[in-house]
Amino acid sequence: MHKDFSELIKDFQNTLKNVFNERYDIDQFSKERGIPGVALRDIMAKSPLSVGIPENYGGRGMKVSECLSILSTASYESLSLSLIFGINIALFLEPVAKYANDSVKGDIFKRFLEKQNMGGLMITEQNFGSDALGMQTYNEKVGDHYNVKGTKHWQGLTGMADYWLITSREKNANGNLNRDIDFFICDVQQPNQQIVVEEYYNNLGLYMIPYGKNKVDIQVPAQYKLEPHSSGVKMMxxxxxxxxxxxxxxxxxxxxxxxxxxxxxxxxxxxxxxxxxxxxxxxxxxxxxxxxxxxxxxxxxxxxxxxxxxxxxxxxxxxxxxxxxxxxxxxxxxxxxxxxxxxxxxxxxxxxxxxxxxxxxxxxxxxxxxxxxxxxxxxxxxxxxxxxxxxxxxxxxxxxxxxxxxxxxxxxxxxxxxxxxxxxxxxxxxxxxxxxxxxxxxxxxxxxxxxxxxxxxxxxxxxxxxxxxxxxxxxSKNTIIEIEDYNENSHWYNFV
Known part of the structure; x- marks a missing residue:
């Protein structure tokens, strides 16, 4: 039986105040990369991600108002922490709850509730930032699993997440990539599913969250592929x-x-x-x-x-x-x-x-x-x-x-x-x-x-x-464009 949400949010609020203002030094957090393990442990002990897990799997039922309240409470103290929760809820837990095969959900949600696991989403690639449909990460079915290969970058929780949702395109018999998008659940604790972090980025802000470049070369069991209700693009x-x-x-x-x-x-x-x-x-x-x-x-x-x-x-x-x-x-x-x-x-x-x-x-x-x-x-x-x-x-x-x-x-x-x-x-x-x-x-x-x-x-x-x-x-009339070759006759000193 879950406690009343107003009690949970008040308790969570007090925990965050204690962690960021009394027990640990929030000013120090702002200058260093990552979040101290002891601080994260204290925060996660309150099971904040339970709001993003269905009731029949032990969570609070994925009520949007509760999810947003957790995010808001976290961002009052730390925008980075709120984004960590946002990534987990919106980009991993909700897609898994809605589109994953029922046979794999139980263990995933159990590990989030009992072992404070985390999950993220890999879409972005270096040459295809906003052009997600042009991604080059591909998948091929081999027997009862899929080989997924490619390079992703700017994933929040790089090197930190236990699970990833990874997007790719199916490679067809001609060696070309299909237009539709497939999603696979990667469990980095399993053999042949480790993600290699090739580089960590020095992000200007959000110091608590690791970002970087990730090499994907994994084998995922077929049941860990998300099941779209129509097309993969619509699911995305x-x-x-x-x-x-x-x-x-x-x-x-x-x-x-x-x-x-x-x-x-x-x-x-x-x-x-x-x-x-x-x-x-x-x-x-x-x-x-x-x-x-x-x-x-x-x-x-x-x-x-x-x-x-x-x-x-x-x-x-x-x-x-x-x-x-x-x-x-x-x-x-x-x-x-x-x-x-x-x-x-x-x-x-x-x-x-x-x-x-x-x-x-x-x-x-x-x-x-x-x-x-x-x-x-x-x-x-x-x-x-x-x-x-x-x-x-x-x-x-x-x-x-x-x-x-x-x-x-x-x-x-x-x-x-x-x-x-x-x-x-x-x-x-x-x-x-x-x-x-x-x-x-x-x-x-x-x-x-x-x-x-x-x-x-x-x-x-x-x-x-x-x-x-x-x-x-x-x-207003606005037709101004840049002048690329602007150096000629443009040094003020020559006109003094």
Missing amino acids: LDILHRSRMQFPGMAMGFIKRMLDESIKYCNERIVGQKKLIDLDQVKYQISTIQSAFTVTSAMCFKSSLISGIDNDLASSGLEANTMKAFVTDLMQQAAQTLTQLSGGKGYKMESIGGRGIMDSRAFQIFEGSNEMLYTQITEMIFKLMKRKKEFNIYSFLKDFHLTTRSHSYFKEYVDFTVVNDLKQRKMIDLGKMFSRIISIDFALEMQEKGFRDDLITNCMQLIKLDVSKLMNSFH
């Missing part, structure tokens, strides 16, 4: 979209910490016989973090309603891209704001704002760079507009299921007709705008359930300001 989209919908959980605690630290510092800091928080610009800066807190809360709320493993998210790219791209931009902005408000203190290595800048920066890049995701948002909406033969943005949003509550607040900015052949920079502007209006719809839906009105009102004003700026950028 379902997995990645569900993962992107868990980003708000990792962002939630982090942004709340940036907000709490900003309010605390600006109340204590006296400048010219005045509290820093009494300055008008400071009030505005803190309000931007508070707005981010509200938007992120709304994303967590929405994700909890729609992203459980019973739902097929392969076609939910709009919601997934909106959450991932917008919330990671908000994380970076919140860290930048706290660092700025902190003055000289913010530039110390032990400053949580300064650390947060580098730790959150990677979130704007991995699992699809934000520029790419914003472009995809616009492409997806344009496809829907074309299908309806409606090219006025406001008219489209009025009847669009993701903007039924929010569209009317933005009419003055988006009541215009668009053409299809836009430059990418303009597509990104529109993608950002769509993500803001969709997110406000999440917030208004949450407000209907009782979320406090003043936070929603402030958030709405700031998002409208943001959309106004984006639309100014969109409508």
Whole structure:
């Protein structure tokens, strides 16, 4: 019988505070690679990953709200730790629960619960970063097992995970690789399944998490291949979209910490016989973090309603891209704001704002760079507009299921007709705008359930300001390109 979740989360919160602020030195964690084994042992003793394991295997039942709460509680103290949990839950445990053969699930979940095992996902390859369908890692069936060979890189938990989900493409009789994607569960504790770490990377942030280049040359029993419900590509989209919908959980605690630290510092800091928080610009800066807190809360709320493993998210790219791209931009902005408000203190290595800048920066890049995701948002909406033969943005949003509550607040900015052949920079502007209006719809839906009105009102004003700026950028003429051979007649000293 599991303890009540509110008790579990409180106990977990106290454990993290104890580990990061009393028993061990969090400032030291920020300067060294990895996480001390004793600290990790104390944290994992609370079975935080039980939230990502089905009830019939001894877990808490994979409730999205519980998964996001664990991620949020962890990220308040350490964004790295939260990402470790996020990788395990979204990129290993949930795919295994949904797509693995029933015969292999029991032992995997047992080892997670009893031996604090960990698992990660290998998709990315050096020459095929965002082009996952071009991956060169391949598999061939030989008897009752598969040979899987290739090189992967930038996997979080490199050299640390006990299990890996490894993506590859089947090599056909002609020696060519099929277009579809296959997933295999690799257990590094088994013979012929060891992953060779060829190089560890000196990542700029997220020091607790090892990243590197991994050589894959393994033999996996046939029953450890994931079983897609339709195609492997759709399975991959379902997995990645569900993962992107868990980003708000990792962002939630982090942004709340940036907000709490900003309010605390600006109340204590006296400048010219005045509290820093009494300055008008400071009030505005803190309000931007508070707005981010509200938007992120709304994303967590929405994700909890729609992203459980019973739902097929392969076609939910709009919601997934909106959450991932917008919330990671908000994380970076919140860290930048706290660092700025902190003055000289913010530039110390032990400053949580300064650390947060580098730790959150990677979130704007991995699992699809934000520029790419914003472009995809616009492409997806344009496809829907074309299908309806409606090219006025406001008219489209009025009847669009993701903007039924929010569209009317933005009419003055988006009541215009668009053409299809836009430059990418303009597509990104529109993608950002769509993500803001969709997110406000999440917030208004949450407000209907009782979320406090003043936070929603402030958030709405700031998002409208943001959309106004984006639309100014969109409508302005911008055809500037780089000048590659720029050295001739460009040294200022020659003109003095």
